[in-house]
Structures are given as structure tokens and as C-alpha cells.
Amino acid sequence: MILALAIPAILIKEPWGPLVLALGMLLVASFLVWTLLRRQSRGFPQPYEASGLLEVVLATSREWLWTIGPDGRFTFSGPISRELIGYDPSELLGQHYSRVMECEDLAEAIRNRAKREKPDSSWSGLVTACRHRDGRRILVEVSGRPILDGQGQVRGFEGTTRALDVPSAHDVASEETRAGVEAMLISRTLLTAFQPIRALNNGNVIGAEALTRFLSADDRGISPEAWFVGAASVGLGVELEMLALEAALSAAASLPEDLYVAVNLSPKACLDDRVPALLQGSSIPLERIVLELTEHHEVTDYGPLGKALAQLRREGLRIAIDDAGAGFSSMRHIVELRPDLIKLDRKVITGINADAGLRALGAAMVAFAADIGASLVAEGIETEAELDAVRQLSMNAGQGYLLGRPTVAREEWKLWSVPVHLKRPASGPTTGQHKRP
Numbered sequence: 001m002i003l004a005l006a007i008p009a010i011l012i013k014e015p016w017g018p019l020v021l022a023l024g025m026l027l028v029a030s031f032l033v034w035t036l037l038r039r040q041s042r043g044f045p046q047p048y049e050a051s052g053l054l055e056v057v058l059a060t061s062r063e064w065l066w067t068i069g070p071d072g073r074f075t076f077s078g079p080i081s082r083e084l085i086g087y088d089p090s091e092l093l094g095q096h097y098s099r100v101m102e103c104e105d106l107a108e109a110i111r112n113r114a115k116r117e118k119p120d121s122s123w124s125g126l127v128t129a130c131r132h133r134d135g136r137r138i139l140v141e142v143s144g145r146p147i148l149d150g151q152g153q154v155r156g157f158e159g160t161t162r163a164l165d166v167p168s169a170h171d172v173a174s175e176e177t178r179a180g181v182e183a184m185l186i187s188r189t190l191l192t193a194f195q196p197i198r199a200l201n202n203g204n205v206i207g208a209e210a211l212t213r214f215l216s217a218d219d220r221g222i223s224p225e226a227w228f229v230g231a232a233s234v235g236l237g238v239e240l241e242m243l244a245l246e247a248a249l250s251a252a253a254s255l256p257e258d259l260y261v262a263v264n265l266s267p268k269a270c271l272d273d274r275v276p277a278l279l280q281g282s283s284i285p286l287e288r289i290v291l292e293l294t295e296h297h298e299v300t301d302y303g304p305l306g307k308a309l310a311q312l313r314r315e316g317l318r319i320a321i322d323d324a325g326a327g328f329s330s331m332r333h334i335v336e337l338r339p340d341l342i343k344l345d346r347k348v349i350t351g352i353n354a355d356a357g358l359r360a361l362g363a364a365m366v367a368f369a370a371d372i373g374a375s376l377v378a379e380g381i382e383t384e385a386e387l388d389a390v391r392q393l394s395m396n397a398g399q400g401y402l403l404g405r406p407t408v409a410r411e412e413w414k415l416w417s418v419p420v421h422l423k424r425p426a427s428g429p430t431t432g433q434h435k436r437p
Contacts, residue, residue: 062080063078064077065077065078070154074094084163085130085132085133099350101130102225104406105225108213125221126143128226135329141162143159144157145158180230181234182236184214185240191213192252193213193408195404195405196416198398198403200398202419205420208255208261209399210252210262241266249279249289253284256417257288262291264292265294270293270309276311279291291318292320292322299336319341321342334372334374344395345379345380349386349390349400352386353385359393377397377398378395379398380399381401386400
């Protein structure tokens with residue numbers, strides 16, 4: 001190195017000295033770069049090894065690894081999402097997590113866990129349900145924690161989701177599930193929360209959807225939907241639905257009398273002989289009851305289902321198809337049953353203000369609903385931009401956190417009879433970000 005510096009200095013006095021000096025400096029620079037790279041490769045191999053390890057984990061893990069930003073949109077998805085919920089990772093990036101999981105279900109599972117454990121910003125082992133691309137519900141276990149910046153502010157969340165095997169009729173897990181559901185049926189420890197449904201032309205509350213909330217002290221962070229999925233897996237799904245229906249109709253007596261009441265039942269439960277007696281014997285007249293069909297699988301024979309509902313419909317009961325646009329089965333329900341209301345799934349509403357494809361689908365559903373004489377309800381409205389978009393498309397009614405969260409507080413239900421007025425929709429294209437619930 002010394003010679004490399006000294007020789008050009010000596011020869012600089014010659015006419016060709018500057019050329020020699022330039023060559024010498026190039027040699028020195030090359031040597032320094034080579035030395036630096038060699039030291040880095042010796043002293044810091046961990047990042048390269050960690051990167052390789054991460055690739056192995058992502059490729060072999062049976063758990064779905066994910067991260068979401070503070071607005072609830074996916075910023076990363078592991079490859080297992082294809083197998084678990086039918087979406088490629090690239091399809092989820094930028095999408096709100098409500099596309100694959102009900103916001104309120106996850107929030108309820110977190111609240112249930114908080115009742116049993118010391119409050120913490122992290123969570124683990126929450127049992128809830130994910131929505132597959134084809135509309136199926138999949139029982140899953142979710143764990144996660146917040147991602148903090150240098151100032152300790154939450155800038156997102158990271159975690160894992162894994163599928164829980166539906167137990168067979170004779171294994172231990174099945175017996176535990178059965179015992180838990182049977183205990184619930186005996187104790188009847190559940191409540192009904194109501195979420196307001198508003199007319200989009202003036203913002204007034206016109207109805208309320210009944211949502212079951214479980215009070216079992218042994219729920220271990222299980223979401224309401226997971227309770228129903230688990231009950232169905234051990235043959236007690238209809239029994240639990242009957243209990244929830246009875247509780248909802250009883251609680252609905254405290255709602256303002258000018259609101260309709262939407263209650264949820266699967267097609268299988270609709271065939272139960274107890275349903276007419278429960279609906280006709282409640283304190284709510286049939287004209288105020290809307291029966292939402294919640295099944296996410298294809299019904300093979302609509303004859304018995306239509307027959308079971310026909311007399312009730314003649315007496316004033318209205319029928320709604322839930323989660324329209326989430327899969328083939330909901331659209332088949334619409335064609336076969338000609339419902340009075342169509343509830344457009346949140347996956348169609350989320351981001352509709354910024355997605356031309358979703359707006360086109362929304363407009364088509366508005367026209368389709370008008371053709372069959374049905375009212376259209378937009379579910380999952382959570383931003384002002386989404387609200388503006390659905391109003392511009394002339395949808396009849398809306399439901400979502402922006403318009404009112406589910407609540408069990410009866411004093412809040414009474415306020416829903418007070419007229420309100422929504423802001424007029426913007427005339428131009430709308431944009432906006434999804435808020436984390």
C-alpha cells in the first residue's frame with residue numbers, strides 16, 4: 001500500500017506522471033473496497049442467514065403469517081393464505097382484514113380474553129372464524145401483537161392464524177366442544193346486541209340487526225361465530241340457533257317500535273318446527289321481523305325451505321339474504337327465494353370508493369335488486385368515502401361502524417328513534433382509507 005502511494009508521488013514529475021498517479025489511485029480504491037467487503041462478509045453473516053431462515057419458515061409453516069398497517073390493511077401475507085382462505089398473498093396486500101374476518105367477531109374474542117387475563121396489547125389463542133374466498137367459514141386460532149415505532153406508537157400489527165380441525169364425532173376435542181355448547185344451552189348465558197341499519201337518503205335508523213354475545217366465563221377468547229361453527233360441528237348448531245333466536249326476539253321488545261328487527265338463521269334452522277311458534281309467539285309482530293339467511297353453502301333443494309317460509313311470509317315476515325356478493329350460494333339464495341332485502345357483503349363495500357370494479361358490481365346489484373323488487377342494504381360501511389360512494393349508487397340502506405356499532409345498552413337503542421341527517425354525498429369521485437375498528 002505504501003509503495004502504491006509513494007511511486008506515483010515520485011513519478012508525478014515526469015510527463016506521464018499524472019496517468020501513473022490515476023492508475024495508482026484506482027488500485028488503492030479497489031483494494032479498500034475489497035477489504036471492506038471481506039470484513040463485512042466475515043463479521044456480519046447473520047442478515048443473510050436470517051433471510052434464508054425466514055424463507056424456510058414461510059415455505060414450511062402451516063400457520064398463516066401476516067402483518068397489517070394501522071388502517072387495518074394487509075402489508076404482508078405468507079403463502080399459506082392460499083391454502084387457508086383461497087387468496088394469493090398478492091391479492092390481500094392493501095386489502096382490509098375485514099375481507100377475510102368479521103371485525104366485530106375478532107373484537108369480541110379479544111374482549112372475552114380480556115375478561116380472563118390481565119389486559120395486554122398482545123393476544124394469543126383467540127378462536128374465531130375466517131371467511132374463505134368461496135364463502136365458507138373456517139374455524140381458526142389467531143395470535144398477534146402490535147408493531148411499535150421508536151416512540152412507542154402503534155404502526156401496525158403482526159401475527160399468525162392457523163386452522164382448527166373440525167373434530168370428528170368421537171374425539172376428545174369434539175367432546176369438549178359438545179360439553180361447552182351443552183353448558184351454554186343449559187345456562188342460557190348469552191346476550192343480544194343490536195346494530196342500527198340506517199336509510200341512506202336521510203340517515204334515520206330504520207332497523208336493527210340482532211347479534212349474539214356469549215357470557216360464558218369459560219369461553220377462552222372465543223368469538224360468537226366460532227361458537228356457532230363449533231356447535232354445528234357436533235350436531236348442536238340448530239339448538240344454539242334456536243336459543244339465540246329466542247333471546248333476540250325477547251330483547252327486541254325494548255327497541256323503538258318503528259324499527260324492524262333482523263334476526264339470523266341458517267336454512268337448516270329454518271326447517272325446524274319450533275321457528276313458526278317462536279316468531280308468531282313473540283311480542284314483535286311479524287311485519288317488523290326480517291329473517292336473514294346466513295348459510296354460506298349451497299342449498300341442494302329449495303322446495304322445503306320455500307314451503308317452510310311461505311306461510312310466515314304471507315303473515316308479514318320479510319326475508320333477507322345476507323352476504324350477497326361473497327360467493328355463489330348467496331346469489332343462488334336470491335334467485336330461488338326472491339327476498340325482500342339483499343344485504344351486500346362488506347367485501348364489496350370495503351374500498352368501493354376507490355375501486356372501479358367494486359363500483360360496477362355495486363351498480364349492478366342496485367339494478368338487480370330493483371328488478372326483483374328488493375331493498376338493498378350495504379354492509380360494513382366504515383368511512384365517509386365509502387358512505388358517499390354507496391349513496392351515489394342509490395343504495396337504499398346501510399350498516400357499519402361508521403353508522404353505528406353493535407351495543408347491548410338499551411338506553412342507546414332508545415336514541416335510534418331520534419331523526420338524524422347524513423351529510424350530502426360528494427358529487428365527484430371519492431377516496432379514503434379504511435379505519436381499524
